[in-house]
Amino acid sequence: MRPGKLIIEIKGPGTLDALSQAALGSRLQARIETLAVDRNDVVSKGDVLGRLAFDELAGGLAAAEASAHASERAVDTAGAERDHALASLDKARATHERQVALVAKGVASQAGLDDAAAIFRQAQADLVRARRAIEQAEAEREAARARIAVARAQLDDSVLRAPIDGIVISRTHHPGEVVAPGSEPLRIADPTSLVLNARLDESAIASVQAGQLAHIRFSGFETPINGHVLRLGREVDEETREFELDIALDRLPPNWALGQRGTVRIEVEERPDVLTVPQTPGTPRRRTRGLARAERAGRWQAVTLGSAGGARVEVRGGLEGGDIVLAPEGLHPFMRLRVADSTP
Structure with missing residues (x-):
């Protein structure tokens, strides 16, 4: 083990949302005369998207x-x-x-x-x-x-016009149907305003700031998407004790949908010269996390872990620089070990 840089991260779930979206409907009961657009159609502000019959x-x-x-x-x-x-x-x-x-x-x-x-x-x-x-x-x-x-x-x-630039994300009615007051035959979202609405425990609110780098991974997509913290919510849920924050995305996934679930990792701190091990190190013994050290013939060694970042976690005690850490699977106390020569 050698000390190195560790980026402390905070992780939380979220859903894809649009800051700019609009629903088109009627304030009166009316029959749909025409609808000129369907889901995924791109529209511009002022475009006529449909007409209602008000004879x-x-x-x-x-x-x-x-x-x-x-x-x-x-x-x-x-x-x-x-x-x-x-x-x-x-x-x-x-x-x-x-x-x-x-x-x-x-x-x-x-x-x-x-x-x-x-x-x-x-x-x-x-x-x-x-x-x-x-x-x-x-x-x-x-x-x-x-x-x-x-x-x-x-x-x-009676003329349904696009109030914003965007994409039609929902169409719930067809020509000839009667819409009731308050119904939404069409809904539009501006893809440039998409954010991940994330949720974190209130204990993290002191560490998160606008502008911090974030990495978002959506369900079904292997490649993460970079982004940054756009803004923090100023209200904590009384039941879950979580607060919300919006994460701006550098790019969108190939296929996206509002409400799509994702996970965000936010880089909140960078620490130099820190001993780290993989995120799932060692095996517990008497409720204490430990690792196998080669210098002690594979003996189990209790360790104190700290903050996590990416795939690694900080070691605050129990190990020193230069120690060789072994995966615990298949080892037992006093097992004879041989350290391979890493010289080419």
Whole structure:
């Protein structure tokens, strides 16, 4: 054994997830008219992926537009009536002022003045009524415009557009089927946002930092994929006492699927000049891990192990540099051994 570099690693399970994904559906019950994409199709933001049939909404939009046109004409009519009331009020005011002057000079009767005052008050009331009619017509016009906006928004919902760049990962319906509010006929994920959502025991939270090198191995794939710690979760599960973290991948496996299971090894520390042995060294005796040493004729030797990294584990006590460690299988105490000459 010779001291060497040991990279301390923390290992944990995880599942593949996408930070950027979107579901396409309907807020109303509708029939699927067309679906232009299927699973694994690549789409760009804004692409039309399908259409929903909303026949009754088209009629509602037409009715709202007709109501808006009628309310516009009502506003114009009320405005004309207001102008007429203003003109009548100006005339009634002038007549009343003239009658007041004539009565003061004694050339007009009080009855004429009373008639002029009544006409003036009526003209004022007509103007107030005309202004209220304008306000009501304008309110009806705004309500009609709001109904148009709602109808157009609902009709726009009938067109399924890609909200992000990505790949169609799920298609659960077909043309002709009726979708309920909240259902998701299509789901899209951006492959550039894929991460391994890993879980580690809370005891490791002090050792893990963003940017640390990671090695990910997915089930069914022999070759590991490199990556790095992207971000740490800030919540520990109360039952499992685990926290989550996202691992960014340098590349994706040839075939991938959201929810795919993997295992991550995170390099958290590098230690130089450390004695190490394979991860599964020796055999236990009286609950103590031990190894066979050639210098002692294969005698069992208790060892103290430390941190692990890769396929090796740190030896903190029981061995020294230069010791020859033997695999324990097939050995017994005081067995005669011969060390082979390693000289070429």
